Amino acid sequence: xxxxxxxxxxxxxxxxxxxxxxxxxxxxxxxxxxxxxxxxxxxxxxxxxxxxxxxxxxxxxxxxxxxxxxxxxxxxxxxxxxxxxxxxxxxxxxxxxxxxxxxxxxxxxxxxxxxxxxxxxxxxxxxxxxxxxxxxxxxxxxxxxxxxxxxxxxxxxxxxxxxxxxxxxxxxxxxxxxxxxxxxxxxxxxxxxxxxxxxxxxxxxxxxxxxxxxxxxxxxxxxxxxxxxxxxxxxxxxxxxxxxxxxxxxxxxxxxxxxxxxxxxxxxxxxxxxxxxxxxxxxxxxxxxxxxxxxxxxxxxxxxxxxxxxxxxx
Amino acid sequence: xxxxxxxxxxxxxxxxxxxxxxxxxxxxxxxxxxxxxxxxxxxxxxxxxxxxxxxxxxxxxxxxxxxxxxxxxxxxxxxxxxxxxxxxxxxxxxxxxxxxxxxxxxxxxxxxxxxxxxxxxxxxxxxxxxxxxxxxxxxxxxxxxxxxxxxxxxxxxxxxxxxxxxxxxxxxxxxxxxxxxxxxxxxxxxxxxxxxxxxxxxxxxxxxxxxxxxxxxxxxxxxxxxxxxxxxxxxxxxxxxxxxxxxxxxxxxxxxxxxxxxxxxxxxxxxxxxxxxxxxxxxxxxxxxxxxxxxxxxxxxxxxxxxx
Numbered sequence: 001x002x003x004x005x006x007x008x009x010x011x012x013x014x015x016x017x018x019x020x021x022x023x024x025x026x027x028x029x030x031x032x033x034x035x036x037x038x039x040x041x042x043x044x045x046x047x048x049x050x051x052x053x054x055x056x057x058x059x060x061x062x063x064x065x066x067x068x069x070x071x072x073x074x075x076x077x078x079x080x081x082x083x084x085x086x087x088x089x090x091x092x093x094x095x096x097x098x099x100x101x102x103x104x105x106x107x108x109x110x111x112x113x114x115x116x117x118x119x120x121x122x123x124x125x126x127x128x129x130x131x132x133x134x135x136x137x138x139x140x141x142x143x144x145x146x147x148x149x150x151x152x153x154x155x156x157x158x159x160x161x162x163x164x165x166x167x168x169x170x171x172x173x174x175x176x177x178x179x180x181x182x183x184x185x186x187x188x189x190x191x192x193x194x195x196x197x198x199x200x201x202x203x204x205x206x207x208x209x210x211x212x213x214x215x216x217x218x219x220x221x222x223x224x225x226x227x228x229x230x231x232x233x234x235x236x237x238x239x240x241x242x243x244x245x246x247x248x249x250x251x252x253x254x255x256x257x258x259x260x261x262x263x264x265x266x267x268x269x270x271x272x273x274x275x276x277x278x279x280x281x282x283x284x285x286x287x288x289x290x291x292x293x294x295x296x297x298x299x300x301x302x303x304x305x306x307x308x309x310x311x312x313x314x
Numbered sequence: 315x316x317x318x319x320x321x322x323x324x325x326x327x328x329x330x331x332x333x334x335x336x337x338x339x340x341x342x343x344x345x346x347x348x349x350x351x352x353x354x355x356x357x358x359x360x361x362x363x364x365x366x367x368x369x370x371x372x373x374x375x376x377x378x379x380x381x382x383x384x385x386x387x388x389x390x391x392x393x394x395x396x397x398x399x400x401x402x403x404x405x406x407x408x409x410x411x412x413x414x415x416x417x418x419x420x421x422x423x424x425x426x427x428x429x430x431x432x433x434x435x436x437x438x439x440x441x442x443x444x445x446x447x448x449x450x451x452x453x454x455x456x457x458x459x460x461x462x463x464x465x466x467x468x469x470x471x472x473x474x475x476x477x478x479x480x481x482x483x484x485x486x487x488x489x490x491x492x493x494x495x496x497x498x499x500x501x502x503x504x505x506x507x508x509x510x511x512x513x514x515x516x517x518x519x520x521x522x523x524x525x526x527x528x529x530x531x532x533x534x535x536x537x538x539x540x541x542x543x544x545x546x547x548x549x550x551x552x553x554x555x556x557x558x559x560x561x562x563x564x565x566x567x568x569x570x571x572x573x574x575x576x577x578x579x580x581x582x583x584x585x586x587x588x589x590x591x592x593x594x595x596x597x598x599x600x601x602x603x604x605x606x607x608x609x610x611x612x613x614x615x616x617x618x619x620x621x622x
Binding site for chain 1: 352404407408412413414416417418420421422423424425426427428429431432553557560561564593595596598599602603605606607609610611613
C-alpha cells in the first residue's frame, strides 16, 4: 500500500469507525463521545498553531469563547435564528484571531505565550464585566426551541452526535489536507527553522498569520458548536483552564500529528471521568499528566508511534 | 465621603496591595532574571504560604500573634524548600528549556492547587492579625470658615496595614542588600550575567538555580503570610497574585529589580484607585491589556533596558 493510501485509510477509517459507533454505543458513552469530538476539533485547531507551526499559545480559550458567544449572544438577545448565529460565531472567531494574531505575532517565544495569555485573560474579564448580557460565570442556557435548524432539533442525541461527528470530520480532513499541501509544509518548516524559511524567500509573518487565523476559526467553530449542541454558554469556557486543556490534549496525543488531538482528548476525558469517582479534584490528573509528559514523553502517544513504527505519519 | 478623602483611602488601600505585590513580583522577577524561565506556579507558592500561615495559627498554642510570627519564618522556608525540590526533580531534568518549563510549571500549578483542595478543602479561612487598631485619619480642607481640619467618616487605616507596608519595605531592602553585598548575591548575579562563564569559574550553577527558585517561591509565601490577615486563605487565591506579578514584572522590565518595585507601586496604587472608583474587573482588564501591549510594542518594559 502506498503511503498516501495508508494515511487516507487511517484517517477515513477513524471517521468511519466514529460514525459506526453512533449505532452501537450505550447512551452514556454516546453522549461522552459527542462531547469529545467537539473538544477534539478544538484541539485540532490548536494543533495547527502549536504542533505544526511551533507557536505555543496560552490564549486559545479566547477563540473558543469568541465562537461560543458570537453564536450565543445573538440567539439570546436578538432572537436570531440558529444558522446565521452559528455563522456569526465563525465571523467572531475570524475577527478575534486575526486581531490577536496581528498583535501577538510581533513577538516570539515566551513573550508570545504571555501576550496570548494576557489578551485571553482580558477577554475573560470582559465577559465578566458585561455580566448583564453574558451572565458571567453563571452563564445562560440556550433554549431547546432556539436550537432547531431546518426542522432538526439539535438537543436530540442523534442529531447532536452526528453534528459533532460532522464537525470533527471536517476539522480532521481540513487539517490533513493542509499539512499535506505546500502551505502546511511551509508551516512545518517554520517550526523547524524560521530563519531559513525566511531566507528562502517566504513571507513567514504572513504564513504564521494564516496559520493563527485558521487555528482560531477552527477553535471558534468548536466553541460555537459546543455552546449550540449542549445548550449552554458560560465564562468558564473563556478562562485560562480552557486554554490549557487543548495544550494538554495535544501534548498527550502527540503534537504535530493529525489524529493526536483526538487521541489526547479521548484519553484525558476518560481519565478524568474514571477518577471523578475517587476525587473531585480532577484537574490534579491534568497537572500530573502535564509534568510527566514534559519529563518523559514530549512527543505524546501518537508521536511515539510515529517515532517507532510510522516515520511519515502526518 | 467626599472625593478627596475617598481618593486618599483608595491610595492607602492601593499601597497595601503594592507592598505585597512587590514582594511576590520580586520573587518572580528573580527567577526570571537569573534562570531565564517563567514560573507559572508562582501564584500557587503564594497560596501555599497563606495556607501554611493558617495551619500555623491552628497548631501554635498561645496567642494569635505567636502563631503569626512563627508562620512568618516557617511558611517561607517550607514553601521555598518545596520549590527547590520541584526545581531539582523537574526543571533540572528538562534543562530549563523555556517553553517546556512553562508547560511543566502549569502542571505544577494544578498539582499544588488540587492537592490543597483535597487536603485543606474549598473553604476560605481567616487568620487573626497579631495587632489591629483602627486609626482614623484627618483631612484638611478649605471651607467657608478658612482651613478646616476634621475626621471624615470611613477614612481610616489599621495599624496592621501600615505594618505590612513597612515590613515589605524592610524585606525588599534585605533582598537588595543580599543581591549587592553578599557572596550569594554575587554568585547569583554572575549566573545571571553569563551561565557558562559562571560554570567555568566553578560556580555550582544548578545549586544556584535551586536556591533562586526556592527564594522566589519563599518571597511569594512571605507576601502571602503578610496578606492573609487582610484577605483569607483559599485554594484558588493564587490566580490574582500570579497575574498581577506578571503584569508588574513585564511592565517593570524582566529581571530588573528597581523596575519591578516601581511598577509594583504603580500597578498596586492605580489598581486601588480604579477598583474604588470604577470596578475591580475593569482595573484588571486595563492592566492585562497594558501588559499585552507593552510586550508587543516595548518588550524591554517601561523601565527595563533588556528585551524579554
